Amino acid sequence: MPLRAKVASSVSRTAAALSRAAGRGDGSVIGGWIGLKIDPDLLAHLSAGRAIALVSGTNGKTTTTRLTTAAVGVLGRVASNAFGANMPTGHTSALAKAGSTPYAVLEVDEHYLAQVLEATEPHVVALLNLSRDQLDRAKEVAMMAQLWRAALVRHPDVRVVANADDPMVVWAASPPADPAQGHHPPHVTWFSAGQRWHDDSWVCPECGSTIRRVGEQWWCTGCPLRRPEPQWTVDDDGVLDPTGAWHKIQLQLPGKVNLGNAATALAVAAEFGVRPVDAVSRLGTVTSVAGRYAQVDRDGRNIRLLLAKNPASWLEAFDMADVAPTLLSINARDPDGLDTSWLFDVDFSPLAGRQVLITGDRAYDLAVRLDVNGVPFRHVRTFDEAVRAVPPGRLEVIANYTAFQDIRAELDRVN
Amino acid sequence: MSTESLRIVWIYPDLLSTYGDRGNMLILARRAQLRGMPVEVLEVRSDQRLPATADIYLIGGGEDGPQALGAQRLLADGGLHRAVAQGSVVFGVCAGYQLLGTSFFAKGTRCAGLELLDLSSDRGPTRAVGELAGEVDPRLGIPHLTGFENHGGRTHLGPGVAPLARVTTGVGNDGATEGAWRGKLLGTYSHGPALARNPDLADLLLRWATGVHQLPPLDDTWADRLRSERRAAVAAAARA
Numbered sequence: 001m002p003l004r005a006k007v008a009s010s011v012s013r014t015a016a017a018l019s020r021a022a023g024r025g026d027g028s029v030i031g032g033w034i035g036l037k038i039d040p041d042l043l044a045h046l047s048a049g050r051a052i053a054l055v056s057g058t059n060g061k062t063t064t065t066r067l068t069t070a071a072v073g074v075l076g077r078v079a080s081n082a083f084g085a086n087m088p089t090g091h092t093s094a095l096a097k098a099g100s101t102p103y104a105v106l107e108v109d110e111h112y113l114a115q116v117l118e119a120t121e122p123h124v125v126a127l128l129n130l131s132r133d134q135l136d137r138a139k140e141v142a143m144m145a146q147l148w149r150a151a152l153v154r155h156p157d158v159r160v161v162a163n164a165d166d167p168m169v170v171w172a173a174s175p176p177a178d179p180a181q182g183h184h185p186p187h188v189t190w191f192s193a194g195q196r197w198h199d200d201s202w203v204c205p206e207c208g209s210t211i212r213r214v215g216e217q218w219w220c221t222g223c224p225l226r227r228p229e230p231q232w233t234v235d236d237d238g239v240l241d242p243t244g245a246w247h248k249i250q251l252q253l254p255g256k257v258n259l260g261n262a263a264t265a266l267a268v269a270a271e272f273g274v275r276p277v278d279a280v281s282r283l284g285t286v287t288s289v290a291g292r293y294a295q296v297d298r299d300g301r302n303i304r305l306l307l308a309k310n311p312a313s314w315l316e317a318f319d320m321a322d323v324a325p326t327l328l329s330i331n332a333r334d335p336d337g338l339d340t341s342w343l344f345d346v347d348f349s350p351l352a353g354r355q356v357l358i359t360g361d362r363a364y365d366l367a368v369r370l371d372v373n374g375v376p377f378r379h380v381r382t383f384d385e386a387v388r389a390v391p392p393g394r395l396e397v398i399a400n401y402t403a404f405q406d407i408r409a410e411l412d413r414v415n
Numbered sequence: 416m417s418t419e420s421l422r423i424v425w426i427y428p429d430l431l432s433t434y435g436d437r438g439n440m441l442i443l444a445r446r447a448q449l450r451g452m453p454v455e456v457l458e459v460r461s462d463q464r465l466p467a468t469a470d471i472y473l474i475g476g477g478e479d480g481p482q483a484l485g486a487q488r489l490l491a492d493g494g495l496h497r498a499v500a501q502g503s504v505v506f507g508v509c510a511g512y513q514l515l516g517t518s519f520f521a522k523g524t525r526c527a528g529l530e531l532l533d534l535s536s537d538r539g540p541t542r543a544v545g546e547l548a549g550e551v552d553p554r555l556g557i558p559h560l561t562g563f564e565n566h567g568g569r570t571h572l573g574p575g576v577a578p579l580a581r582v583t584t585g586v587g588n589d590g591a592t593e594g595a596w597r598g599k600l601l602g603t604y605s606h607g608p609a610l611a612r613n614p615d616l617a618d619l620l621l622r623w624a625t626g627v628h629q630l631p632p633l634d635d636t637w638a639d640r641l642r643s644e645r646r647a648a649v650a651a652a653a654r655a
Contacts, residue, residue: 140478202429203430208480208481210460210461338544339434339565340563365611365641368611369611
């Protein structure tokens with residue numbers, strides 16, 4: 001590593017430690033920010049010599065990254081941006097902090113995938129899903145798929161692990177080959193993790209025709225785009241690998257969506273030569289992920305934290321949550337997106353019959369939504385008020401990004 | 416109003432549904448049902464014929480490609496034009512508002528609109544993203560408009576339409592006016608579930624559709640609190 005990069009890396013680690021000591025956060029962004037100021041190529045320097053996997057998509061990135069890190073850990077030490085700091089500063093900080101490791105598994109914000117592909121030259125990239133998320137700022141779904149596709153065209157040698165159930169991902173992962181430019185189609189391994197949310201993929205990104213769905217199959221009515229045959233699938237409470245062998249998955253994380261994330265993690269790890277049979281037990285060691293799924297006992301209540309940032313992830317959260325008193329908290333600060341329109345893309349009726357409490361900066365937007373949904377609720381001003389309002393036992397907390405962080409702070413930054 | 420029940424059609428949710436557009440259909444249906452009106456809601460996809468006999472038609476927002484495709488299919492279908500000729504209510508939001516006009520820009524080219532409203536849209540110098548507020552045309556008799564906008568278009572009104580509102584915050588059509596209306600057709604840049612923040616606008620559409628001049632009031636406590644909170648937030652942002 002060049003001297004400048006060494007200095008940058010060391011300063012970056014110190015700044016991260018200072019940030020944590022000052023109680024300013026996980027320190028996972030500030031260190032990388034300072035390091036990149038000193039050496040703009042620091043991320044590339046820190047990536048050199050490591051076998052890297054990138055994990056990107058609208059939902060499930062943090063959890064899948066954690067599961068993949070556990071699975072690849074079979075082979076040796078793995079660096080990872082485990083706290084969801086998923087832009088280049090976070091990657092830089094994570095790699096600097098980890099020191100020399102043979103492997104790295106990095107969660108990547110979907111907007112930064114092209115840039116991080118360029119800087120880290122990964123062995124494999126996992127493409128999870130694309131759906132509407134923070135539309136006041138984020139690129140719309142079709143535009144994001146186009147950006148991914150263009151990035152993959154420039155990196156034909158990266159191995160791709162992609163979701164066969166998401167038409168936008170399939171299209172992004174299948175860029176046209178251009179033999180004149182020496183481009184060949186990327187090597188793609190398809191997984192099927194199920195997909196509850198379909199509302200961003202009714203129109204074919206290739207030709208604009210309608211996409212039809214029957215059961216798990218989907219196909220474009222106007223062009224050859226269709227669901228590829230997946231090599232990795234979720235089957236009952238386990239995962240079928242490409243050889244047809246079935247592996248029971250015992251996770252400590254709730255919901256079918258996490259079985260899908262486990263299948264993805266095994267598929268990515270297999271690209272490094274990890275046998276699923278060696279990795280499955282490690283997946284069960286993951287208990288919570290940067291506060292997600294964490295359980296905290298307070299005043300006789302067992303509080304469980306679920307993060308839901310956009311319509312697709314709310315549907316998954318309702319599936320994961322127990323039938324128990326539920327606190328919903330909504331903010332619309334910068335990291336959340338300023339626009340709360342998406343609340344009407346979520347059907348809250350699964351909550352009918354549960355005791356529902358609402359809070360957060362934008363509780364009134366949620367109140368109007370629940371009213372239209374015919375779901376009774378009570379508005380509370382503080383987290384403590386919510387805890388006092390429910391009987392002893394499980395309290396499910398479902399919150400969007402900064403609301404989740406606020407509640408996590410109340411619970412002493414539980415991980 | 417059609418004979419049996421209030422019929423609400425959501426036009427092409429497969430193409431034009433980006434920002435919680437379903438909300439407008441849910442809100443109209445709920446507000447009608449709470450007043451004891453039987454309601455029928457229909458989601459008509461872009462590969463289906465559009466029935467011409469509904470009372471209220473809703474068109475939502477969308478990206479350029481789906482917007483252009485939606486306009487083409489509506490022109491070819493002709494159902495919406497027949498419905499308007501019979502006095503149906505049309506509520507267009509964002510891309511759905513633009514395509515009610517004579518022309519709009521999508522993917523860099525000028526596309527033919529439905530020519531139901533005397534207005535045309537082109538590209539503005541910047542994307543308008545953020546809170547949108549305005550004082551509504553007094554003839555409509557409803558309080559101020561509040562919403563969120565996210566669009567790159569600018570809309571020029573012809574003499575055949577009136578602006579829905581005079582902009583106090585945000586951009587709307589051009590920074591001065593926002594939305595447009597004529598007869599029982601109304602469009603706005605307040606995107607997605609625009610009616611969630613504007614229950615009186617929802618009731619205006621219901622009054623147009625039913626011909627009932629006085630609807631029984633509903634408990635709008637939460638919507639009122641939301642409106643006050645948004646108004647305060649906009650005022651605070653203006654002071655900052």
